Amino acid sequence: MITRETVEGGFGIYVHWPFCAAKCPYCDFNSHVRHQPVDQDRFAAAFERELAHFAELTGKRTIQSVFLGGGTPSLMAPATVERILTAISDRWTMDDTVEISMEANPSSVEAERFRGYRAAGVNRVSLGVQSLIDTDLKLLGRLHDAKTARTAIDTARETFPRLSFDLIYARPGQTPAGWEAELRQAIDLAADHLSLYQLTIEEGTPFHTLYHAGKLKMPDQDLGAEFYELTQDVTAAAGLPAYEVSNHARPGAECRHNQVYWRYGDYVGVGPGAHGRLTVGASRLATSTERHPETWLETVERHGHALVENTGLSEEEQGDEFLLMGLRLTEGIDMKRYERYAHKSLDPNRLNALKEHGMVEEIGENRVRATRDGFFVLDAVVADLAA
Known part of the structure; x- marks a missing residue:
């Protein structure tokens, strides 16, 4: 689906x-x-x-x-x-x-x-x-x-x-x-x-x-x-x-x-140590393959793939990843889309506090992005919003 x-x-x-x-x-x-x-x-x-x-x-x-x-x-x-x-x-x-x-x-x-x-x-x-x-x-x-x-x-x-x-x-x-x-x-x-x-x-x-x-x-x-x-x-x-x-x-x-990646789309990752994110049915999967090149090669030859991870992501994990990736972009994120992944809204108190400190700003309806100051400490901004 x-x-x-x-x-x-x-x-x-x-x-x-x-x-x-x-x-x-x-x-x-x-x-x-x-x-x-x-x-x-x-x-x-x-x-x-x-x-x-x-x-x-x-x-x-x-x-x-x-x-x-x-x-x-x-x-x-x-x-x-x-x-x-x-x-x-x-x-x-x-x-x-x-x-x-x-x-x-x-x-x-x-x-x-x-x-x-x-x-x-x-x-x-x-x-x-x-x-x-x-x-x-x-x-x-x-x-x-x-x-x-x-x-x-x-x-x-x-x-x-x-x-x-x-x-x-x-x-x-x-x-x-x-x-x-x-x-x-x-x-x-x-x-x-x-x-x-x-x-x-x-x-x-x-x-x-x-x-x-x-x-x-x-x-x-x-x-x-x-x-x-x-x-x-x-x-x-x-x-x-x-x-x-x-x-x-x-x-x-x-x-x-x-x-x-940053818009949190789907991507297949093939080759030694490649990562992927895939929507299969109702699940969003995190995939990764064997890192060592010759071991990857031999495993693919035996089994047709060298997956070492093929794991469904929880709602919380999907929401966190969406924030982590999307807030890297100057176009920011659609907060409604975040809600569809995380099944919760961003905490308005945390969002307002970050806005007051000049770390994020709202742009248009339902969109938020990091400011230039926020980009420089983006990990902390994401951690605060995801808490």
Whole structure:
């Protein structure tokens, strides 16, 4: 049964390619380095089987977006990408305006390979540039330099209808003036979308070890807030306002796949460690797959999928997730839709208190969103509303 909520949020497919050429010291994603060539034919066959399993769960639905993430999907051969996309289009209906995005690292960009991805159906590329400063790229463990990044951006713009790239700010030793200059360079290079993330220290990463050993100095909270404010002001003035906490686009160029997440739509997640949210019958399911790539592969070959979680979400969990995702967007959330998930209204006293403190604001009938101040402490705002 397809409900009003899933229609409102959309439907997408996330494909996780877990391999990287090197592991970055700040990264806590499910990515793995292999020093022997990956058997792409075998992995492609496993993706086909897991996609078939999910198609049986969801039934025939119309896809608004496909996202090839990782890891480094641009390490896949174009033929591998084509097999995966064909498996998706064979099992679901592709919307006429479907967005098919692919993450790529500048160090793995080759014009011929990019043309192969485009021929396979990819129409949007997201480049993991991270910095336009060579010394900072080395600090971040990246395999490319700024010149390589610029060349990759040029190649992507020539090949794909849509382009985005990522930058990380509030890096050790970075100043607001330095970031502003770098950001303005990025805007000059950008087509219509930028993802701008504040560097965070994630448990289990080399940066986490260095930070707690006192060997990595991070900007304090006040300086972090200054970086954030500067980012919002510069991008908005350049016509790329934030439409989500860390994502900026010209109107109409927003990433449709990520909007499926933030609007709490349905999405299939296939590949090692992929997560999904699916409406099946009257239930909303949380899914996740085996994280270790070779274990995932062997499990899919034996059972047709590698699900390790396929759990129904309670009303409270659905309401909390809807708040957590939806309040990331500048468009905010529909409070009536929250009530349909959580089977309760937002506490008017808590809502009014947050409004009085300038953390949220009501926009139109039944909609509420975080303010700019609220975005900076969004976890606390969500926790307060969900209590």
